[in-house]
Amino acid sequence: MPANIEAARRPKYLNPLRVRLPLPGIISILHRVSGALLFLALPLMLYAFQQSLASPAAFAAFKTALGHWYSKMALLALLWTYFHHLCAGLRHLALDLHIGVDLRSARRSARLTLVTGIALTVLAAVLLW
């Protein structure tokens, strides 16, 4: 059956650099990337949490460390992954409830997700400085 052979020869893997993702697709892959980053950052966050509670000296050391712009940037990067993951997750829950499933609203909510995640990070940056 030639049709089946033809189907079997189709390229199985696409070149990710040549795929042009629509905005909901970008939100989706960022949801995955941010989730993976949050998982990898877990021990760091737990350590920071433990240290901050441990003693006034440790808390003060923590505060001093956060005084440097590079640690602020690192914290903001982590906060962005959290905010983006949260917003994209809320969008997922809405889609599960059949809210905004048509293409137009799905694109709009994708833009809203991206913007809200960045806006919350900017707000955190303002509070941090």
Added chain:
Amino acid sequence: MVSYHESGANHPLRDWLVQRITATLMAVCTLGFLAMLVAAPPIDHSSWRQLFLPPWVRLAALLFLFSAYWHAWIGVRNICMDYVGNVRLRQILYALVIGALTAYAAWTVQILWGKW
């Protein structure tokens, strides 16, 4: 031939539901925590410590973090199923992730109910 169970996706529907329940729990806890931070900004160690003194706050923190670990397990396992083709390697990764998350769970209890 690799069995369905070995590949990692044993209860897709249950996992789908758990992912959403833990996510909702964490979202609610996040809002509550932000409200607490706004109500009483922890400017020093004693006010930060004060924040976690009530038992229900520690219980909420435990709920949040355990939800995060379960949520992370399902998420990381899905990533492994998508990108790691070799099943043996995938199983090694599963073991490492489960080991790490179990250790984090024990560490969490130690942090929340330890001496501070």
